[in-house]
Amino acid sequence: MTRRAALASAAAAVAAPPLARHAAAFTPPPGERPLFGARIWSLPNGMRVAFAPSRRIPVIMQYMFYGAGGGEDPQGISGVAHYMEHMMFKGSRNVPNGALSQRVAREGGNDNAFTSRDVTAYYQQVEASRLALVMGMEADRFAFPLFPADDMEPERLVVLEERRQRTDANPRALFREEFQAALWGRQHWHGRPIIGWPDEIRAIRHADLLAFHERWYAPANAVLVIAGDAEEGELTRLVEQHYGGVAARPAQARDRPAPPAAPPERRLVTRSRAITEATYLRSWVAPSLTWGDADHAWALEVLAHLLGSGQGSLMHEALIETGLATSANAGFDADNVGAGEFSISAIARRGTAPEALEAATDAVIARLLQGGAEPERVARSIRQITAGALLALDGIGAAPRLIGNALASGLPIETVEFWPARIRAVTPEQVTAAARAVLAAPRDCVGWLLPETA
Amino acid sequence: MTGFSLPIQVIDLPGGKIWLVEDHSVPVVSLSWSWRGGAAPEPPGQEGATSLMAAMLGEGAGDLPARNFADALRDDAINLGFDGQRDGFEGSLRALRDALPAALRLARLAMVEPRFDNDAFERVRARALAGARQSLETPRGQASRAFWAGAYPTHSAGRPTGGTPESIAALTIPLLREAHDRQLRATGMLIGVSGAIDAASLRSMIPALFAGLPEGAPAEGPELPAFEHFPRRVVPMAFPQSTILFGQPGLAVDDPDWEAAQIMLRILGGGGFSSRLMQAVRVERGLTYGVSAGLDVLFGQAIISGGLATENGKVGEALDVIQAEWRRMSETGPTEAERDDAIAYLTGSQPLQFTDSRRISSTLLALQRNNRPLDWLSARPDRLNAISNAQLAALSKRMLKPDGLAVVVAGQPTGL
Numbered sequence: 001m002t003r004r005a006a007l008a009s010a011a012a013a014v015a016a017p018p019l020a021r022h023a024a025a026f027t028p029p030p031g032e033r034p035l036f037g038a039r040i041w042s043l044p045n046g047m048r049v050a051f052a053p054s055r056r057i058p059v060i061m062q063y064m065f066y067g068a069g070g071g072e073d074p075q076g077i078s079g080v081a082h083y084m085e086h087m088m089f090k091g092s093r094n095v096p097n098g099a100l101s102q103r104v105a106r107e108g109g110n111d112n113a114f115t116s117r118d119v120t121a122y123y124q125q126v127e128a129s130r131l132a133l134v135m136g137m138e139a140d141r142f143a144f145p146l147f148p149a150d151d152m153e154p155e156r157l158v159v160l161e162e163r164r165q166r167t168d169a170n171p172r173a174l175f176r177e178e179f180q181a182a183l184w185g186r187q188h189w190h191g192r193p194i195i196g197w198p199d200e201i202r203a204i205r206h207a208d209l210l211a212f213h214e215r216w217y218a219p220a221n222a223v224l225v226i227a228g229d230a231e232e233g234e235l236t237r238l239v240e241q242h243y244g245g246v247a248a249r250p251a252q253a254r255d256r257p258a259p260p261a262a263p264p265e266r267r268l269v270t271r272s273r274a275i276t277e278a279t280y281l282r283s284w285v286a287p288s289l290t291w292g293d294a295d296h297a298w299a300l301e302v303l304a305h306l307l308g309s310g311q312g313s314l315m316h317e318a319l320i321e322t323g324l325a326t327s328a329n330a331g332f333d334a335d336n337v338g339a340g341e342f343s344i345s346a347i348a349r350r351g352t353a354p355e356a357l358e359a360a361t362d363a364v365i366a367r368l369l370q371g372g373a374e375p376e377r378v379a380r381s382i383r384q385i386t387a388g389a390l391l392a393l394d395g396i397g398a399a400p401r402l403i404g405n406a407l408a409s410g411l412p413i414e415t416v417e418f419w420p421a422r423i424r425a426v427t428p429e430q431v432t433a434a435a436r437a438v439l440a441a442p443r444d445c446v447g448w449l450l451p452e453t454a
Numbered sequence: 455m456t457g458f459s460l461p462i463q464v465i466d467l468p469g470g471k472i473w474l475v476e477d478h479s480v481p482v483v484s485l486s487w488s489w490r491g492g493a494a495p496e497p498p499g500q501e502g503a504t505s506l507m508a509a510m511l512g513e514g515a516g517d518l519p520a521r522n523f524a525d526a527l528r529d530d531a532i533n534l535g536f537d538g539q540r541d542g543f544e545g546s547l548r549a550l551r552d553a554l555p556a557a558l559r560l561a562r563l564a565m566v567e568p569r570f571d572n573d574a575f576e577r578v579r580a581r582a583l584a585g586a587r588q589s590l591e592t593p594r595g596q597a598s599r600a601f602w603a604g605a606y607p608t609h610s611a612g613r614p615t616g617g618t619p620e621s622i623a624a625l626t627i628p629l630l631r632e633a634h635d636r637q638l639r640a641t642g643m644l645i646g647v648s649g650a651i652d653a654a655s656l657r658s659m660i661p662a663l664f665a666g667l668p669e670g671a672p673a674e675g676p677e678l679p680a681f682e683h684f685p686r687r688v689v690p691m692a693f694p695q696s697t698i699l700f701g702q703p704g705l706a707v708d709d710p711d712w713e714a715a716q717i718m719l720r721i722l723g724g725g726g727f728s729s730r731l732m733q734a735v736r737v738e739r740g741l742t743y744g745v746s747a748g749l750d751v752l753f754g755q756a757i758i759s760g761g762l763a764t765e766n767g768k769v770g771e772a773l774d775v776i777q778a779e780w781r782r783m784s785e786t787g788p789t790e791a792e793r794d795d796a797i798a799y800l801t802g803s804q805p806l807q808f809t810d811s812r813r814i815s816s817t818l819l820a821l822q823r824n825n826r827p828l829d830w831l832s833a834r835p836d837r838l839n840a841i842s843n844a845q846l847a848a849l850s851k852r853m854l855k856p857d858g859l860a861v862v863v864a865g866q867p868t869g870l
């Protein structure tokens with residue numbers, strides 16, 4: 001499932017110039033209505049603002065996006081962007097340590113933050129009349145965060161526990177991390193874990209956080225998204241009042257080196273005592289809307305659906321209906337900053353030899369590359385990917401996540417507002433061409449996570 | 455002060471009642487419906503039958519084999535799901551308004567004329583088996599299994615709702631048909647609806663959704679016994695971090711102290727950063743990424759349960775801190791300021807439960823399952839504000855058992 005279809009997390013970013021060439025080339029068909037109808041404007045200090053109205057309920061969400069994520073961690077100290085996110089809760093000039101979350105809770109709201117490879121975002125959800133309160137606090141930590149040195153070590157312990165919980169005590173997550181490193185390189189921005197390698201988390205210094213903040217948390221690199229029940233004139237005034245005074249600083253371009261010409265490892269086989277089900281992964285370096293031949297990016301989203309989206313997809317037919325596997329999936333996200341990744345995965349059914357599953361998967365891909373994508377399958381995939389686009393309006397969380405992620409990644413808003421039209425414009429020939437460009441190239445890695453006894 | 459709630463309409467039908475929140479701002483409709491039953495009445499050895507039956511309802515019905523049924527849903531972006539729970543069985547549906555008639559037709563077909571084709575059954579059972587084994591790959595999965603087995607050793611609540619690898623392997627299509635017959639009945643269902651639909655349309659559409667189900671109400675299982683305290687259990691697993699689960703008896707959902715318990719547990723272990731447990735375990739000591747404790751409702755009873763994960767060497771310290779916080783709350787109750795903050799949160803956050811149609815319909819369903827009156831949400835702030843700190847202290851003393859916490863640790867803990 002694509003990121004947009006899942007209406008989930010965040011991604012994508014890079015500075016504007018190369019992207020304009022890539023992604024903006026699409027003009028929506030006449031009469032096509034934007035999905036969210038967001039209004040977008042900029043403050044004199046360079047901060048961009050988007051407002052996606054939704055008046056169903058008197059609730060409002062504020063999302064503060066910065067165009068920097070784990071991909072911007074300095075060389076050799078992975079985890080800085082994420083550690084930074086934790087430390088942003090440790091107080092600012094007018095808001096004591098921990099008080100932001102407490103005040104939001106006191107008002108009946110929720111708040112949190114997340115770090116992806118491409119962005120870092122902080123958000124609150126509150127009853128609509130509390131917007132000024134959360135704006136005041138978010139603006140304060142934007143302009144004047146304290147990063148108290150005394151909190152560095154306790155918070156480092158928390159981050160290390162978070163890493164253990166998400167990765168070290170989860171054999172599948174641990175394997176995925178090693179797999180990414182095999183495909184991209186342990187020190188490549190795409191091959192490092194966003195939370196950081198353990199020894200590098202331990203090495204992060206206070207000065208690293210200050211430098212990261214100085215470089216990336218500038219108004220010109222920030223996107224504020226407000227979604228929900230607000231009056232536009234009042235909102236415009238509040239934004240100017242709270243964020244207009246944040247001092248302008250020059251924006252820095254991202255530095256996202258190209259992937260290695262060949263993956264450091266083409267094959268990774270790991271045996272684990274904790275694992276009961278043999279799991280197969282394969283990923284290829286792929287274009288995205290911001291890197292490589294961006295024309296392929298939308299077609300790859302259709303390809304992922306056609307290949308591995310459950311009932312009716314090629315992998316389901318070849319692996320699940322034949323009894324070789326219990327699950328089979330394909331995935332691709334076009335809205336990535338820098339090089340992207342096309343991935344497939346399957347869990348072998350008990351009794352299936354890994355070689356048999358792998359051979360059947362290879363055969364699916366070989367047939368697809370040779371015969372091309374069948375027009376009926378492409379049409380069905382396009383229909384199923386786009387049919388539920390309007391469901392994103394049910395709830396107020398999808399709009400700010402998608403819009404903020406795109407803008408903070410340097411993508412034009414059309415990639416969000418008109419994504420169904422963009423998917424519908426994909427042709428079978430384009431899907432075939434994208435498949436041949438990506439899946440036939442030796443820029444891939446195969447991974448097997450096996451039970452110790454198998 | 456009144457609580458935020460959208461107006462709830464009640465529609466009486468021959469088989470049951472519908473609670474509806476009508477809202478035409480977005481062209482989407484969500485329905486949630488449930489019966490009592492679920493895994494509870496499963497005969498021994500057939501654990502997971504209801505859950506697997508639920509999965510099979512989406513695998514072909516009427517003259518539509520699995521693939522065609524899936525396409526019929528996905529071509530129109532219809533989300534249809536069935537869930538066999540430990541004490542009930544739930545159906546849920548979300549569709550664009552234009553696709554609602556088709557969605558209801560498919561939902562009825564799935565419930566009334568499921569195919570239970572052999573190839574689909576083999577596939578779905580293999581997936582369930584793999585899932586049951588895979589759920590035990592992590593400390594979290596192992597700890598959860600051990601915790602429930604310890605708390606309810608003689609009842610279905612103590613066994614995994616989805617079944618064990620052994621029980622799933624023994625399931626057959628006839629056993630799933632039996633589970634279907636036990637569960638999907640023409641009466642006893644509760645229904646919550648939200649979105650772009652009015653009461654008159656619903657009244658005319660809903661009877662068809664359940665038309666053809668056999669008469670009578672679903673089978674119910676044995677009553678839930680009392681939560682059983684058990685000595686600390688350690689499940690050895692070779693990971694650098696342990697998962698800890700802890701719990702104790704709670705109270706019935708119709709207990710007069712229900713709202714007081716919500717306030718007190720919000721203070722002790724509620725979500726976010728503000729709880730005593732989060733402050734003591736994470737913020738002050740850096741022992742975990744997250745810790746929480748709260749009420750978990752099953753069979754009309756709530757237990758208090760909580761959990762966290764911490765480095766193996768710190769399990770003892772984390773447990774000591776949790777027990778100390780449990781004791782402090784039990785002995786002295788919350789402060790006035792804590793009470794005020796918790797009530798402010800619980801009342802102020804009510805609108806947040808109404809942001810999307812699925813959330814609203816499942817809230818409407820939960821209110822009915824807990825047998826709440828129609829004005830439960832709108833009258834809630836008044837109920838909460840009427841609760842004094844003395845009441846909270848008395849409840850804490852009566853309910854919290856610092857020396858009676860049942861604890862499971864999965865990992866390689868040291869210093870216990």
